[in-house]
Amino acid sequence: MLAPPHADHGNDAVRLIEVRGGLGAVPGVRLAGVHAGIKKRKTDLALIALPGPHVCAEVITTNEIKAAPLLATTAALAADGDAIAAIVCNSGCANACTGERGLRDAQNTARHAATLLGVRATQVVVASTGVIGVTLPMDRLSKGLDRAFKALEDGPEAAYDAAEAIMTTDHVPKLAAYAWHENGERRVIGGIAKGSGMIAPNMATMLAFLVTDAAVSRASLQDALREAVDGTFNMISVDGDMSTNDSVYACAKPGDAPVSDAFKAALKAVCRDLAVAMVKDGEGATKTLTFNVSGAHDERQARTIARAVINSSLVKTALYGEDPNWGRIVAAAGSVGAGMNPETWSLYLGEHTWVERGAIEAMSEAEAHHVLEENTVYVRLDLGIGDATATAWGCDLTGDYVRINAHYRT
Numbered sequence: 001m002l003a004p005p006h007a008d009h010g011n012d013a014v015r016l017i018e019v020r021g022g023l024g025a026v027p028g029v030r031l032a033g034v035h036a037g038i039k040k041r042k043t044d045l046a047l048i049a050l051p052g053p054h055v056c057a058e059v060i061t062t063n064e065i066k067a068a069p070l071l072a073t074t075a076a077l078a079a080d081g082d083a084i085a086a087i088v089c090n091s092g093c094a095n096a097c098t099g100e101r102g103l104r105d106a107q108n109t110a111r112h113a114a115t116l117l118g119v120r121a122t123q124v125v126v127a128s129t130g131v132i133g134v135t136l137p138m139d140r141l142s143k144g145l146d147r148a149f150k151a152l153e154d155g156p157e158a159a160y161d162a163a164e165a166i167m168t169t170d171h172v173p174k175l176a177a178y179a180w181h182e183n184g185e186r187r188v189i190g191g192i193a194k195g196s197g198m199i200a201p202n203m204a205t206m207l208a209f210l211v212t213d214a215a216v217s218r219a220s221l222q223d224a225l226r227e228a229v230d231g232t233f234n235m236i237s238v239d240g241d242m243s244t245n246d247s248v249y250a251c252a253k254p255g256d257a258p259v260s261d262a263f264k265a266a267l268k269a270v271c272r273d274l275a276v277a278m279v280k281d282g283e284g285a286t287k288t289l290t291f292n293v294s295g296a297h298d299e300r301q302a303r304t305i306a307r308a309v310i311n312s313s314l315v316k317t318a319l320y321g322e323d324p325n326w327g328r329i330v331a332a333a334g335s336v337g338a339g340m341n342p343e344t345w346s347l348y349l350g351e352h353t354w355v356e357r358g359a360i361e362a363m364s365e366a367e368a369h370h371v372l373e374e375n376t377v378y379v380r381l382d383l384g385i386g387d388a389t390a391t392a393w394g395c396d397l398t399g400d401y402v403r404i405n406a407h408y409r410t
Helices: 068-079 101-116 137-151 156-165 218-231 261-280 299-310 313-320 325-335 366-371 399-406
Strands: 008-010 014-017 031-035 045-061 084-093 125-133 174-182 187-195 207-216 246-253 288-296 346-349 352-356 376-382 388-395
Touching: 008 366, 014 261, 014 288, 031 125, 031 137, 031 156, 031 325, 045 068, 045 137, 045 207, 045 218, 068 084, 068 101, 068 125, 068 246, 084 101, 084 137, 084 207, 084 246, 084 346, 101 125, 101 137, 125 207, 125 246, 137 288, 156 174, 156 187, 174 261, 207 218, 207 261, 261 288, 261 388, 288 299, 299 352, 299 376, 313 325, 313 388, 325 346, 325 352, 325 376, 346 366
Parallel strands: 084 125, 207 246, 288 376
Antiparallel strands: 008 014, 014 174, 031 045, 045 084, 045 246, 174 187, 187 207, 288 388, 346 352, 346 376
16 A cells, blocks of 8 residues: 555644655665565565664564564664664564574574675564464575565665565555655655554554654654554554564664654654554454544543543444444443543544433434444544543454454464
């Protein structure tokens, strides 16, 4: 899904321009996506070469079971996090729960890519996604890396190839990029991601790689990435499951300056677009839900309630059935003990008032059903007790989701 070259975003203070090509929109970044033979037919190995050493920030899964590539990359960042030069990612095999061999395979992958690129092994980020409990076919992966190195190119099409190579059950590649002007210079941040199932509102079975040509300090990049992830990748749900390989890596040119407001806005915009693309491409999904909480005491309360609603299986199935069962939404919102006042909340479906002051149904079932027939549904819950807001994104849960995951390995 290449982003269309259109549209300004932001306000007078922070003006963002959506651009085409994801990572391919970032000057100097070269990419390739090849078939290494981890999957039977589809491309399964991506190589991303950065234009020189970059500072790198990471946000990884909180799952206690972490895949070998995460352990290898965290160690690499501790040694060379100010000088990352490349990213390698395979799909089809998660290299998780593979013991010492898995860790060696991840390290050897970085070492092989480093030799090709003429850098240190600790300057290479490695990532994997796919089936858990299976070891990497290193002979095929190494030969695939050789081909990927020879195929490195810049531009949107190369980024598309790399984004396609990291897909698992995804139907479409996911790319996003935004530009802004700062101190008379045009800057770009772009990204690619994968994610379709095992998506929970606390990271997910997802990978995202972000690169910018802006120069910033690593510490401020880390803070900005954490903030962006909290408001985007941590606010989506397909099925409520969390995997072992979830990770987001952001690379920027080395600098002493902290990230600017424009940088933060662009980073969040890229993360948001990639996150929303994941729920739109949710396994078996036919509808997407944008759920906004307003009138909350504080952002924490708003986020807690928003995440509870988009993670509810009953809300998801009602969405699939286009059933105007608003009681499921309110029940999910109140289930997390976040401090709802039963007399002050109101619910809105699209532009219509659905329920007022906790009990008065203002919209007929037929009217609500008509709105729910749309592929994209917007719902807002106003708590009526404050000014804080939060938005989360989800999708419906369908019979196709069960079919896909009942036979994922067979």
